[in-house]
Amino acid sequence: MEKKVLLGNEAIARGAYEAGCHVATAYPGTPSTEILETIARDYRNIKAQWSPNEKVALEVAAGASVAGARSMAAMKHVGLNVAADPLFTFSYTGVNGALVIINADDPQAWSSQNEQDNRWLARAAKLPMIEPSDPQECKAFTKLAFDLSEEYDRPVIVRITTRIAHSQGIVEIQDRKEVPVKPFVRNPQKYVMLPVHARPRHVFIEQQLLKLKEYSETSGINRIEWGNKKRGIITDSVAYQYVKETCPDDSVLKIGMVWPMPDAMIREFAAGVESLYVVEELDPFIEDYVKALGFPCTGKEIIPLCFELTPDIVDQALNGRGHASPYPKYESNPIPPRPPALCKGCPHSFVFNVLKKLDLNINGDIGCYTLGALPPYSAMHSQGCMGASIGMHLGFEKAHGPEMARKSVAVIGDSTFVHSGITPLIDLVYNRGTGTVLILDNRGTAMTGHQDHPATGVTLMGEQTHELDIAALARAVGVKRVVTADPAKVEEFERIVREEVAAEEPSVIVSLRKCILKK
Amino acid sequence: MKNVIFAGVGGQGVILASKILMEVAMNAGYDVKESEVHGMAQRGGSVDCNVRYGEKVHSPLIPRAGADYIVSLELLETMRKMEYLAPEGTLIVNREKVDPAPVQTGAMQYPADIEEWVKEHVPGSVFLDTAGALKEAGSKKALNIVMLGVLSNYLEFTEEQWAAGIRSLVKEKFVDMNIKAFTLGRGLKA
Numbered sequence A: 001m002e003k004k005v006l007l008g009n010e011a012i013a014r015g016a017y018e019a020g021c022h023v024a025t026a027y028p029g030t031p032s033t034e035i036l037e038t039i040a041r042d043y044r045n046i047k048a049q050w051s052p053n054e055k056v057a058l059e060v061a062a063g064a065s066v067a068g069a070r071s072m073a074a075m076k077h078v079g080l081n082v083a084a085d086p087l088f089t090f091s092y093t094g095v096n097g098a099l100v101i102i103n104a105d106d107p108q109a110w111s112s113q114n115e116q117d118n119r120w121l122a123r124a125a126k127l128p129m130i131e132p133s134d135p136q137e138c139k140a141f142t143k144l145a146f147d148l149s150e151e152y153d154r155p156v157i158v159r160i161t162t163r164i165a166h167s168q169g170i171v172e173i174q175d176r177k178e179v180p181v182k183p184f185v186r187n188p189q190k191y192v193m194l195p196v197h198a199r200p201r202h203v204f205i206e207q208q209l210l211k212l213k214e215y216s217e218t219s220g221i222n223r224i225e226w227g228n229k230k231r232g233i234i235t236d237s238v239a240y241q242y243v244k245e246t247c248p249d250d251s252v253l254k255i256g257m258v259w260p261m262p263d264a265m266i267r268e269f270a271a272g273v274e275s276l277y278v279v280e281e282l283d284p285f286i287e288d289y290v291k292a293l294g295f296p297c298t299g300k301e302i303i304p305l306c307f308e309l310t311p312d313i314v315d316q317a318l319n320g321r322g323h324a325s326p327y328p329k330y331e332s333n334p335i336p337p338r339p340p341a342l343c344k345g346c347p348h349s350f351v352f353n354v355l356k357k358l359d360l361n362i363n364g365d366i367g368c369y370t371l372g373a374l375p376p377y378s379a380m381h382s383q384g385c386m387g388a389s390i391g392m393h394l395g396f397e398k399a400h401g402p403e404m405a406r407k408s409v410a411v412i413g414d415s416t417f418v419h420s421g422i423t424p425l426i427d428l429v430y431n432r433g434t435g436t437v438l439i440l441d442n443r444g445t446a447m448t449g450h451q452d453h454p455a456t457g458v459t460l461m462g463e464q465t466h467e468l469d470i471a472a473l474a475r476a477v478g479v480k481r482v483v484t485a486d487p488a489k490v491e492e493f494e495r496i497v498r499e500e501v502a503a504e505e506p507s508v509i510v511s512l513r514k515c516i517l518k519k
Numbered sequence B: 001m002k003n004v005i006f007a008g009v010g011g012q013g014v015i016l017a018s019k020i021l022m023e024v025a026m027n028a029g030y031d032v033k034e035s036e037v038h039g040m041a042q043r044g045g046s047v048d049c050n051v052r053y054g055e056k057v058h059s060p061l062i063p064r065a066g067a068d069y070i071v072s073l074e075l076l077e078t079m080r081k082m083e084y085l086a087p088e089g090t091l092i093v094n095r096e097k098v099d100p101a102p103v104q105t106g107a108m109q110y111p112a113d114i115e116e117w118v119k120e121h122v123p124g125s126v127f128l129d130t131a132g133a134l135k136e137a138g139s140k141k142a143l144n145i146v147m148l149g150v151l152s153n154y155l156e157f158t159e160e161q162w163a164a165g166i167r168s169l170v171k172e173k174f175v176d177m178n179i180k181a182f183t184l185g186r187g188l189k190a
């Protein structure tokens, strides 16, 4: 069989391809971005698209699924928050063609605003979740997810983490299985979630979860690897690899399907070992479950709750081995760090110089420009999630009155504005705010690698399409003062910011200058 | 099992060097795993790749004091990875300096004694001037491949195996240039 070295994310793309996936959607977000980029580059018989945000991405994939296609939506962990609304109800409707959701968590918050553990979301949405532990499993589990989805009439979540997404390993390559798109069959009892339809669907999904529990027990996706029975370790995801490396003689229960959990297998394993441990990243998801089944175990007492695990951390916790460096520490000089920073000549740097000079309260958002919070600019004072800048800006004004809007701005990128900035701008106008919103239009989603979006006029597949006019959109929602300006024309830009912030009505400044790295 | 860390700064091609090593090791029949950094990397941050190959590889991360080789494409980056060097491990270092932001702004100094310190504490480490080889290869971008050529002297694979690895991962029009860069690196004397 042909073998290839692939990145975890490339292996997921390959898995989707081999499974006969027809439609794949996403909004870019580290560490999930390469999945759709790989599909658009290598597997062009899949219809792949960037959506404006993860909610829309999931809805398009769900629509394709209900209409009969094998579909997939990929997103980072916080993206699944955005898509949580469709997620919870598409759990009720189920699928026609398969619906697979790739969810990429980011322990260590390498490139994210938080470290949330989305295993809880699978449990809360009553959906099966499977977790590959290396690139080969990324491919195999993604393929499996398509089959499980159709067999059990469930959307299936594949959860990866940064370390799985951005690790390479050997993957066995197989052919694509061509699956015809099924016909769409009207079935309002299944696809229209009126309360009267939702109630029986709830009963149905509880039944399906029981069937999936059976699968979780018997299919081999979860497995006991018996070794020395003095110590048994339950583990999942990349933590499994660290356990195998540092505790090769111990017994291991490898969790590949983390929801629903295999109760009987856990019982058998717990009964078969002298002491029971759980090694998992982030929350005690497995640990709490095992304890609730009535088995005392050691987990978060010795395995950190925060940040990514490493083989060193696991080895120290389980074996007391420290791996100290045999070399002395270099101490003669401090080692200068390389903090992430805006590129030299970045369009955002002009904007932040002006905003800093004017000493405004700056409600920021998510993108390269979040780095404006760090020196030398130190020019951002709130930032939370995609699109929050504009709503928070209005909240500032509601708290202190219109004078506050004369001392504050919202700053949001073009891609983030399209993602989640439009509805709060409508709110700012509707609820009689008077603040200024700067939309930093650098012609792409720069932070994740310059992907196109609706306002660049190019699709993921490289086709030309309608180019959303951000200024016209702002006017259409009722902002009368809309100016477009080049931030590199510093004096003029400063004058415009002063004028717009002073104006006692809503205003939008489109700060238009292309990212210097965008081709 | 062999453990190799490639270290550098964004844009130096650390990931491609790792990919070629992985390809060569896989074709030689080994299991291979690697871990890399994305996202912030393109903003001029430190970048490193862990490559591991052997009979069976579990963790994609190399433990502390576990790297047989650290190949550093930038002088300072060597020091950030020091704690990963195994006893008897070898440092292969490009002497080139890329000033970090705090040095550019004058807030901090680029340590002047790195080579001296390393030579005292890590016997067998090599420091290289790559400018000549890069000029001869015809592209500054080939630094990663020149350094891979230096590393190749320490690993078991043949020149043909390396050339095959380069051929399968580099765009066709750059293959000759890269094989030349590799050969120059292989012949480079510390």
Ligand code: SF4
Pocket (backbone or CB within 6 Å): A341, A342, A343, A345, A346, A347, A348, A368, A442, A446, A447, A515, A516, A517, A518, B043
């Ligand atoms: S990638 Fe573009 S937008 Fe991001 S910091 Fe660099 S120049 Fe600025």
